[in-house]
Amino acid sequence: MCFLYNNNMLIKETKTHEVTTDVVIFTIKNSKLMVLLVRRANEPFKGRWAIPGGFIRLSEDLDAAALRILKEKTNVQNIYLEQLYTFGDPLRYPNSRVITCAYFALIRSDDLELSFEDSTQITDVQWHKVNQLPSLAFDHKEIIEYSLKRMRERLELCPIAFQLLPKKFTLTELQYSYELIMGKKLDKRNFRKKVLSSNIVKELDEFSKSTSKRPARLYSFDNITLNSKRGHFFS
Amino acid sequence: MCFLYNNNMLIKETKTHEVTTDVVIFTIKNSKLMVLLVRRANEPFKGRWAIPGGFIRLSEDLDAAALRILKEKTNVQNIYLEQLYTFGDPLRYPNSRVITCAYFALIRSDDLELSFEDSTQITDVQWHKVNQLPSLAFDHKEIIEYSLKRMRERLELCPIAFQLLPKKFTLTELQYSYELIMGKKLDKRNFRKKVLSSNIVKELDEFSKSTSKRPARLYSFDNITLNSKRGHFFS
């Protein structure tokens, strides 16, 4: 039971706002754009897939809470994390008022250290293809769709796609990740021209161990600064 | 006293998160870009100027709460309103954990019906020039600065500046409002070319009652659709 000073009236409520953060975590795995989902262990939506999330602690910054959720699930740091939107439809969460501050994050698949990854049996944390999502809890479908839209907007401004790639990558791999996120094909020559003329990649003296074809030059990224003040790299 | 199920532990807390919304309300008045501030009647920061805001009701959508705050202060509808960012630094609010979901709004100065406007005495609600802000409560300076930045970004994508103008306006007035928001001078010919080639304005057969100079053609706006899914016009 809470007493809450709400809108200039002291009201008595059996529940109060709860505030969570949900983190939409993207990666590229097996040439697919994937999002991390957890299977809910409790009601509501017990057994349903959902975006990883959790309550924000009373003395915890929002960014810190999102980072904590991310670490709990993926054990990664040094990732791109950006506050997305705060969803507060009073009906979004059954029988309770839960406002969620959504974030989205991009991680490299080669940084992943997911304990559940070793097991081949079905676990409660899994990657799902973004274009083959299962039925999701709450408004999480809407949140993921909005994340995708935002990620595409960001991609046009700053090279966050690098976050999805290994530290050394070929231009074809880079282009492929752009195509996966943007959902359309890009022209190879124009893409390479654009990437090389912006000084965000550094040419290496290494080549991919060719998988039965001509080896491709490897690049690493450099000079990454974000146009957005909202997104950050956390190290 | 609340019991809160927080991060998988049932914890006992003497306080809980509180969630407010703050609305940064812009207008153009006397050829200046202005923001609406209220003087705080209570501690903390009693007497200090602050962005209008209030607690979100338990069964109230975030957008609705922002709209309510806006109506309480300005009595306008049919405005541009967009969720800005959620600020949740645990130290932003003294002695309490208050997370605020900030919005920004643009209103026409000729739509204004502010009760306090008739009075010439100092009231607790006033317009302030954005480049001459008084000392503000909480992190409200940061919120206003971020609103300005976002408004500039929006302006490049969609014609929200129309929200700040009377229903009939001259192109010079429109250009002036862009210059006020962007904080820089624009080229007259390029500006008019761009505005006229996008079909967002409609030429009228009326002219400004010339104030001792050549009368200028009036325009109204048309075909307003937003590029952003986040911003909305509320009618």
Add this chain to the structure above:
DNA sequence: GCAAAAGTGTTCAATGTACACCCATGC
């Protein structure tokens, strides 16, 4: 007639887009 704001086009640079062939390697 003059002061003051309204109105009007062209040139140039930069950027984005469309498009097709040779190259290096593994097998």
Add this chain to the structure above:
DNA sequence: GCATGGGTGTACATTGAACACTTTTGC
């Protein structure tokens, strides 16, 4: 030697930026 993905350049269209003079009105 051939199949496969790696790598490269040019022509054109679109867009944004710089720039100055004539027109209309009130006084």
